[in-house]
Amino acid sequence: MGESVDDGGSVETRDDVEAFAALLRQLKDRTDRSYGSLARRVNMNTSTLHRYCAGEAVPQDFAPVERLAAFCEATPEERLELHRLWLLAVAARQRPRAVEAAVEPAKTEEAPPSGPDSPVVRAPWYRRRRTLLGAAVATVLLVTLGSLSALSADRSPDDAALAPGHSRTGAGASHHPSASATGPSPTRSSASPSSGVRGSASPGSKDGPSAAAKSNAPVATGVPLAWTTDSQVWDGGCAHDYVIGKEPDQVPPPPVPQDAAAWAATQGAVHGRQTMVQISVQGKSSTAVVLEALRVRIVSRGTPLKGTTYDMAQGCGGGLGPRYFDVNLDINRPIAHAVSGVDDKGDRVPAVQFPYRVSAQDPEVLLVTATTEAYDCGWYLELDWSSQGRTGTVRIDDHGRPFRTSSIKGLPRYWYGTNGHGVRQWVPAVEPDAS
Numbered sequence: 001m002g003e004s005v006d007d008g009g010s011v012e013t014r015d016d017v018e019a020f021a022a023l024l025r026q027l028k029d030r031t032d033r034s035y036g037s038l039a040r041r042v043n044m045n046t047s048t049l050h051r052y053c054a055g056e057a058v059p060q061d062f063a064p065v066e067r068l069a070a071f072c073e074a075t076p077e078e079r080l081e082l083h084r085l086w087l088l089a090v091a092a093r094q095r096p097r098a099v100e101a102a103v104e105p106a107k108t109e110e111a112p113p114s115g116p117d118s119p120v121v122r123a124p125w126y127r128r129r130r131t132l133l134g135a136a137v138a139t140v141l142l143v144t145l146g147s148l149s150a151l152s153a154d155r156s157p158d159d160a161a162l163a164p165g166h167s168r169t170g171a172g173a174s175h176h177p178s179a180s181a182t183g184p185s186p187t188r189s190s191a192s193p194s195s196g197v198r199g200s201a202s203p204g205s206k207d208g209p210s211a212a213a214k215s216n217a218p219v220a221t222g223v224p225l226a227w228t229t230d231s232q233v234w235d236g237g238c239a240h241d242y243v244i245g246k247e248p249d250q251v252p253p254p255p256v257p258q259d260a261a262a263w264a265a266t267q268g269a270v271h272g273r274q275t276m277v278q279i280s281v282q283g284k285s286s287t288a289v290v291l292e293a294l295r296v297r298i299v300s301r302g303t304p305l306k307g308t309t310y311d312m313a314q315g316c317g318g319g320l321g322p323r324y325f326d327v328n329l330d331i332n333r334p335i336a337h338a339v340s341g342v343d344d345k346g347d348r349v350p351a352v353q354f355p356y357r358v359s360a361q362d363p364e365v366l367l368v369t370a371t372t373e374a375y376d377c378g379w380y381l382e383l384d385w386s387s388q389g390r391t392g393t394v395r396i397d398d399h400g401r402p403f404r405t406s407s408i409k410g411l412p413r414y415w416y417g418t419n420g421h422g423v424r425q426w427v428p429a430v431e432p433d434a435s
Contacts, residue, residue, distance in 0.1 A: 066079075231275060231332050234260065240271075241408055242271065254310070255312075281383070291354060299401075301378075309408045321400055324351065327368060329372040335420065
């Protein structure tokens with residue numbers, strides 16, 4: 001006495017999805033890593049990886065699964081089986097929706113005439129529903145196989161966050177004008193530097209009228225992604241330099257990292273030598289948004305600030321695990337270079353080049369480290385995106401103002417320690433600067 005698809009397909013769906021999830025758990029367990037550590041190594045969100053392994057969700061394409069298999073050193077046979085189970089799991093996830101769509105017209109369909117003289121002119125409703133279901137599942141398989149065939153053959157899983165390429169048909173990118181050094185962007189309100197700044201901007205796309213004429217579907221408008229920035233990130237969660245125009249006895253003890261924004265604002269502190277900006281990017285829906293590139297715009301370069309360098313180092317915590325980028329603010333055309341990083345176990349994380357892909361279920365975290373040895377620099381970032389034939393650019397800045405980083409060469413340097421009398425206070429550092 002078996003369960004049929006007609007009752008919603010719940011048992012069959014659970015079986016297919018659970019088989020796929022079980023193999024994912026088997027691969028994950030052999031690495032002896034936490035979900036967070038493993039997710040960062042395979043360029044996934046921690047909660048997303050956990051949902052896949054728990055059977056609560058199935059990836060829409062095979063690329064993240066392939067990255068996981070490669071990192072876990074799956075055998076060719078295991079990869080083939082993983083791909084087979086993924087196809088079944090995708091089809092199983094679609095099955096309840098396909099059945100629901102097929103049942104509705106069947107319920108309202110006129111019943112065949114009854115009586116000894118009434119000929120049978122149509123197939124029973126349950127046979128037609130089964131046919132519709134089969135067609136729906138076949139469509140799912142064809143779509144998923146088509147997405148696999150689009151995977152780039154010359155990109156390794158560790159170097160690509162996207163499977164297929166894309167075209168910019170009927171949409172040209174428009175960029176925000178460069179911000180002036182005298183004031184903030186007109187689309188943002190000016191405020192003191194702080195963490196957790198949420199950005200929004202007008203779309204940078206121009207959809208052609210021909211595309212809208214070919215479809216009755218509503219044309220997408222607005223920027224399809226949201227982001228937050230934190231410009232008060234400390235190296236390893238503990239080390240950072242600020243330039244402050246005050247004497248040591250006028251500067252309060254260093255704050256904990258989560259209070260850095262308020263502390264820096266009250267002291268008029270400017271990032272010394274290095275600014276680390278963490279950008280969390282997420283799609284507004286399940287529709288994928290491709291992050292094409294991250295560019296650097298220099299607003300101003302001036303003479304380094306006068307003052308004193310204060311080192312926040314108080315003992316380091318765990319490492320960070322986002323995408324890492326380095327920017328040299330001293331060159332004429334600064335570029336955000338993807339670089340390797342270190343995960344929470346101290347292992348090296350390889351550099352991952354653009355493009356990336358985000359959605360509401362799969363965010364990305366970018367960590368940009370910008371450095372200057374010679375100037376007082378004002379700068380911001382531009383993030384290029386594309387989605388469903390539209391393209392655009394969003395400006396990433398510090399609450400409507402450029403980020404600011406100043407050289408610390410030649411400045412007196414202090415850290416918070418114990419003086420000769422056993423009193424905790426700002427004391428001179430051993431080295432005069434961080435160069």
